[in-house]
Amino acid sequence: DGGITQSPKYLFRKEGQNVTLSCEQNLNHDAMYWYRQDPGQGLRLIYYSQIVNDFQKGDIAEGYSVSREKKESFPLTVTSAQKNPTAFYLCASSSAGLISHEQYFGPGTRLTVT
């Protein structure tokens, strides 16, 4: 089955700890994205990557970091510098291209920091 997996589904951490969220895809997509969604809100872009070993900051990158060492994987680290990390985090991928940008989303990780 082709798709995007995110793990874990729920994650609980203490304030001051860094935490890494996993995102893996086997769709052979070049582009991958991380979004944050707060209750009742839309999607805000954290980071995106068009190709391996390259990534760009989105609209709310402060307090987050990413890596793209493999085409299939785009892990997101939520650092202790992120002031309000509790949220629903969604990873997505798409075929890179100027016309078609439809994105395929993983099931998401709900992070709670106390």
Next chain:
Amino acid sequence: GQQVMQIPQYQHVQEGEDFTTYCNSSTTLSNIQWYKQRPGGHPVFLIQLVKSGEVKKQKRLTFQFGEAKKNSSLHITATQTTDVGTYFCAGPGTGGFKTIFGAGTRLFVKA
């Protein structure tokens, strides 16, 4: 900066009533996509519109792309409880490969 706005933010309907959500972009879009997110779930791609004035149908859902390619709408005929969720429109961001999402319209359907 580039913005994609959606109205209304929320819509409550009785089952069987129609529903429409509207999407407006501050810039001309090469294409627009629509996604649906069920409560507790993740966004799922519904459709992409590319041509000016394009209209596409998926069963009870009708999608339109404006003539100027700056607005779009999603109309659901005779809503059902399975239509509950948040509907997002999205367009390509300028100068890169990122997608700009609207804030979404949350649909509540009362049986």
